[in-house]
Amino acid sequence: MGSSSAMEADIIVDGFTKSVEMYGVKYARFIGDGDTNVYKKILDSMPYDNLTVEKIEC
Numbered sequence: 195m196g197s198s199s200a201m202e203a204d205i206i207v208d209g210f211t212k213s214v215e216m217y218g219v220k221y222a223r224f225i226g227d228g229d230t231n232v233y234k235k236i237l238d239s240m241p242y243d244n245l246t247v248e249k250i251e252c
Contacts, residue, residue: 203232210241225250 196204206224213219220242226233226249233249241247 199229199231203235206232207235207239207241210236210247211239213241220245221247223248223250225252227252 210221213221224233224247236247
């Protein structure tokens, strides 16, 4: 079993990768609090062919 932060990152990445299939939308921006782990996983998963997700710091 993974850590809670790793599971959280996996759930968020899953949401990005399935967003087109499930809802017909692409999320162009990710709002994060400085934790680069989640954003890096999103970028590594390449959820969209022709769109790079932008990170917005909060």
